[in-house]
Amino acid sequence: MRFKARRAYVPGLAALLVAAVAGCSAGSGDDSSAGDSKPGETTSATAAQPGKYRTLREACGSVPRSTLKDLLPGAASLPEDQQEKAYQGAAAVTYDTDRRVGCSWKADSPAASNQLVIDVERVVSYDPAVSDDTRAQEVYAKKEAGANIAPATPSASSSGSPDASGSPGASDAPGASDSAAAPGPQTVSPSATASGTASTSASAGATATATEGLEPRVLDDLGDAAFLDDVLARSGSAAQHRTVSVVFRTSNVIVTVRYTEQPALSTEVPDSKELQDKARGLARTLVDQLNE
Known part of the structure; x- marks a missing residue:
């Protein structure tokens, strides 16, 4: 058992x-x-590639003093302490200076009032499948669409004299600008406004023949993508003021340069070519700084 x-x-x-x-x-x-x-x-x-830029430089110090003197002629007549304050500018209030910075300047003279504003945005994608550059392209595309910028290719092919205006952007439909710009109040017609005020300025005659091709347009010589907008408006009984905006993208950074002039006399009209040349010149300086 x-x-x-x-x-x-x-x-x-x-x-x-x-x-x-x-x-x-x-x-x-x-x-x-x-x-x-x-x-x-x-x-x-696989995470999407981050953008080229991780930080932003201080905005008010990014514009050379020589450029400010050119864009703000009224500051030269101010007392020295006020002149220094005008050139220093006023920094925009932001919550993260590595994501967005800006600055504004303003100066008045007996002839006109000028204002300059720059805005710099570093775009960051929070989607790991979307790169910062791709997200920046989307943000820039919305800005360009909001400005109702005409396509560059058709207008360039329709131009019979691309260098008639003598400006860098004259290849963008100079022949078609006058007829296209006339109907809408928000669309600039530089030739018409200059010729209509020929008696108020000694240089108005020259301006009338040199402003073709200055309509709002895409620019091909700034950063990865760029466009220019030009708006002539009037506020009540005040003189007409013109605002030229240049917006460009470099990698994941989008920069806006906005330059405004309002003459002291209601009969004066700000010169489109002059303002555009100055705004584009500053934009090129900022592009060079980003490429340093």
Whole structure:
């Protein structure tokens, strides 16, 4: 009886040992596969490339003093302390200076009031599948669409004399600008406004023949993409004021330069070519700074 009981006990013990060994083997296999899955998860999802720019330089110090003197002629007649304050500018209030900075300047003279504003935005994509550059392209495209800029290619092909205006952007449909610009109040017609005020300025005659091709347009010589907008408006009984905006993108940074002039006399009209040349000149300076 004792022998039979021992024979019955041994197989049962063996079964328990086999089950325990099998359980340990299964558990160790699960741990191994779970440990391997973590590195696999981090390497399988390829993150989009970050943008070229990680920080932004201080905005008010980015415009050279010589440029400010040219864009703000009224500041030269101010007392020295006020002149220094005018050239220093007023920094825009932002919550993260690595994401957005800006500055504004203003100076009045007996002839006109001039204002300059720059805005610099570093675009960051929070979607790991979308790069900062791609997101910046989307933001820039919305700005360009909002300005109702005409396509550059058709207008360039329709121009019979691309260099007639003598300006860098004259290849963008100079022949078609006058007829296209006349109907809308928000669309600039530099030739018409200059010729209509020929008696108020000694240089108005020259301006009338040199302003073709200065309509709002895409620019191909600034950054990765750029456009120019030019708006002539009047506020109540005040003189007409012209605002030229140049917007460009370089990698994941979008810069806006806005330059406004309002003459003291209601009969005067700000010269479109002059304001555009100055705004584009500053934009080129800012592009060079970003490329440093």
